[in-house]
Each structure stands twice: as structure tokens, then as C-alpha cells.
Amino acid sequence: MTELHGKVAVVTGGASGIGRGIAEALLEQGATVVIADIQQDALDAAVAELAGRAGERISGHSLDVSKAASYEALRERVLETEGRIDVVCLNAGVGPSGAIRDLTAKDWEWILGVNLWGVIHGVTTFLPVLEANPDGGHIEITGSNAGFIAQQSIGSYSVAKYGVLALAEVLDLELREAGSKVRVTYLAPGMIRTNIGSSSRNRPAGLEGALHDADISKVINQDVRWMEPATAGRIAVRAILADDLYAPTDPSLVGPIRERHARIVAAHEKYPLWKE
Numbered sequence: 449m450t451e452l453h454g455k456v457a458v459v460t461g462g463a464s465g466i467g468r469g470i471a472e473a474l475l476e477q478g479a480t481v482v483i484a485d486i487q488q489d490a491l492d493a494a495v496a497e498l499a500g501r502a503g504e505r506i507s508g509h510s511l512d513v514s515k516a517a518s519y520e521a522l523r524e525r526v527l528e529t530e531g532r533i534d535v536v537c538l539n540a541g542v543g544p545s546g547a548i549r550d551l552t553a554k555d556w557e558w559i560l561g562v563n564l565w566g567v568i569h570g571v572t573t574f575l576p577v578l579e580a581n582p583d584g585g586h587i588e589i590t591g592s593n594a595g596f597i598a599q600q601s602i603g604s605y606s607v608a609k610y611g612v613l614a615l616a617e618v619l620d621l622e623l624r625e626a627g628s629k630v631r632v633t634y635l636a637p638g639m640i641r642t643n644i645g646s647s648s649r650n651r652p653a654g655l656e657g658a659l660h661d662a663d664i665s666k667v668i669n670q671d672v673r674w675m676e677p678a679t680a681g682r683i684a685v686r687a688i689l690a691d692d693l694y695a696p697t698d699p700s701l702v703g704p705i706r707e708r709h710a711r712i713v714a715a716h717e718k719y720p721l722w723k724e
């Protein structure tokens with residue numbers, strides 16, 4: 449996709465943080481943007497603020513990404529009001545902490561419901577619409593550097609992000625092989641100044657458990673370099689325009705990725721028994 453002017457984009461989790469940054473960057477490029485979010489007060493406030501700059505090119509819609517029916521209602525509404533959908537940013541996410549050994553089924557239901565199923569439902573709902581466009585479209589998935597490197601305290605978060613990384617990589621291959629004009633981007637943010645540290649504000653009643661809000665910069669074991677959401681949003685949009693699969697925001701995080709892959713390669717060399 450080389451041009452966003454006149455295109456219609458949907459951004460999940462667009463009321464706050466990186467999603468809001470992506471929405472701003474899309475508006476800067478001339479797109480019409482629908483931000484969809486579970487938190488109605490933040491959604492209304494974001495639409496009101498962005499309308500000051502973008503007028504009628506911004507609107508909001510309530511969405512729970514963990515529910516397929518909620519996505520279907522969003523798709524129908526956007527097609528009805530805007531007539532088309534070209535770009536879908538599957539960005540909504542939660543980032544609570546907690547050791548895997550302490551987690552309950554309810555914890556897993558919450559974090560995988562939003563961070564993994566939220567992307568799966570998004571692809572299932574919107575891919576057919578994008579593929580039906582004569583000029584295709586783009587699916588951006590906000591993953592994480594935690595989809596490359598799993599870390600203690602945010603293990604369940606990494607389980608979801610590894611999952612959406614696999615989804616993005618395989619979908620990209622499938623679409624290219626099929627000659628589709630739809631492309632995929634996996635945004636891998638480092639540390640971005642957002643409201644992710646208070647993710648429990650949107651935790652559904654009945655899914656309480658051991659996962660809890662924590663300052664991620666204090667629980668991860670790597671140096672922290674903060675970035676503003678608007679910059680992360682511009683990186684996502686640049687990757688959409690370049691049809692790039694991987695869009696990392698912090699090159700200083702590449703060291704642990706190299707070390708992890710070196711450990712995996714070394715393990716393969718340690719077990720040569722397949723030759724026997």
C-alpha cells in the first residue's frame with residue numbers, strides 16, 4: 449500500500465497509547481479512521497480531541513476484541529457508514545504481570561482473550577473484506593518485543609505475543625503465495641509511554657485472578673528506553689506504507705534476540721542423533 453489518502457482504517461484499542469498514536473499517524477496521511485475500544489469514556493474523549501484536527505475523518509465505535517460478535521457488529525457498522533475498509537490495525541491489548549505458576553484459568557482467559565483471540569477474531573472478521581478490495585489492504589498487528597523474547601513476570605503476555613507473531617508470519621506467507629494484495633505488519637514495540645500499566649481497568653468482572661497491574665519497566669530485565677506513542681504510531685504507518693512484515697521500534701533490543709537464537713541453534717547442534 450503506497451498511499452493512505454482517502455483510505456478507511458480501523459484501529460482497535462485506539463482510545464489510548466499506541467492505538468491512539470497509530471490513529472493520529474493514519475489521520476496525518478489523509479486516511480479516515482474508526483477507533484474501536486472497550487473503554488467508552490476514553491473512546492469518546494479521544495474522538496473529541498482528534499476531531500479537532502481531523503473533523504469528520506475520525507469516529508469511534510465500542511468493541512470488545514475478545515468477542516467475535518462484537519467485531520462483526522463493528523465491521524457491519526463501518527461498511528455501512530464509510531463504504532469500505534482498507535487498513536485494519538489489531539492493536540488492543542493488556543499487559544498485566546504474574547508468574548505463570550500462579551495463574552488461574554480465568555487469568556489465561558482474560559489475557560489470551562484480548563491479546564491472542566483479539567487478533568484472531570480481527571483477522572477472521574476483516575480479511576475477507578480486505579481481500580475483496582480490488583487494491584487489497586493491510587493488517588497491522590501490534591505485537592511486542594515480548595513476542596521475540598519471553599521474560600519472567602510477563603510470561604502469559606509473551607505466550608500471546610509469540611502466538612500473534614506466528615499468526616502474522618504464516619498469514620504473510622499464505623497471502624504472498626496466493627498472490628493476494630493484502631499485506632501484514634507485526635509491530636514490535638519496545639517500551640512506549642502508555643496506560644498499559646493500568647490494564648486491569650478494563651478487566652471483565654468474573655475474570656479476576658493472579659495477574660495484576662505492574663510497572664513493566666520495573667519487571668523486565670533489560671535496559672528501558674522510552675518512546676512516545678505518536679512515534680510508535682508513525683513507525684507502524686511507515687511499515688504499512690513499505691509493506692514491511694516486521695516493524696521493531698527499538699534496535700537496542702536486538703542483543704537478547706541474537707542470544708536466544710544462538711541458544712536454539714546450539715541446542716540443535718547438541719543433538720545430532722537424527723543421523724543414526
Ligand SMILES: NC(=O)c1ccc[n+]([C@@H]2O[C@H](COP(=O)([O-])OP(=O)(O)OC[C@H]3O[C@@H](n4cnc5c(N)ncnc54)[C@H](O)[C@@H]3O)[C@@H](O)[C@H]2O)c1
Pocket residue numbers: 460461462463464465466467484485486487490511512513514539540541542543562590591592593636637638639640641642643644645646647650
Ligand atoms: N506500552 C508498551 O510499552 C508496549 C510494548 C509492547 C507492546 N505493546 C502493545 O501495544 C498495544 C497497545 O497497548 P498500549 O501500551 O497502548 O496500552 P493502553 O492501555 O494505553 O491501550 C490499550 C487500549 O486497548 C483497549 N482495550 C483493552 N481491552 C480491550 C478489549 N477487550 N477490547 C477492546 N479494546 C480493549 C484499552 O481500553 C486501551 O484503550 C497492546 O497490544 C500492547 O500489548 C505495548
